[in-house]
Amino acid sequence: MHIEILVEDSSGQMLLETLVPKILGAQGDPHTWRIHFYKGIGRIPKNLNAGGDPAKRILLDQLPKLLRGYGRTPGIDAVVVVLDSDRRDCVDFLAELKALAAGCNPAPNTLFRIAVEEMEAWYFGDRQALLTAYPRAKTDVLNRYQQDSVCETWERLADAIYPGGSAAIKKAGWPLPGQVKHEWAEKIGPLLEPDQNISPSFGKLRDGLRRLAVEAG
Known part of the structure; x- marks a missing residue:
């Protein structure tokens, strides 16, 4: 089975590069995949036939065109699109995404x-990995987090493990937020254990990937 995986930013790509082999096994044994990152999530276009500006690399803006292209490409067994919900209603958002895919002809699997609210929720889902990577993390901040809640997730993680917390990151401005998220993916990601992660949204990714593998035989 070959899977194309789309994610909205480069720190997400870094995290998935670590996690997917833990879920599916080593690359090429027997499954293969490619992970593509974009420069933001964007929004679902009203005109699904619009091509979007490929130079901007905004995921949802280009998704209809991408899915149609994958649907015409031999050798691609599935496409997995990983997104942050941010403050969207997950049920409504998923329905919109499925309607987008249904409107693509041909459409891939x-x-x-x-991720609810952001992929940083998956770090909270494995407290042992988080504390191994950051043993000085503020446990009082970690304890106040409710798993997969909408609570400014990355900011909460920063408040637990970054000197000065999220306020210091926001004060410094770009590119520090992106650099910090890359550091988390690099330090915590390799320590995450997929079967121990208590994040419901991560569990759906893990189980969905494994189901694709079973269906592929």
């Missing part, structure tokens, strides 16, 4: 997976 497409699996949408949504």
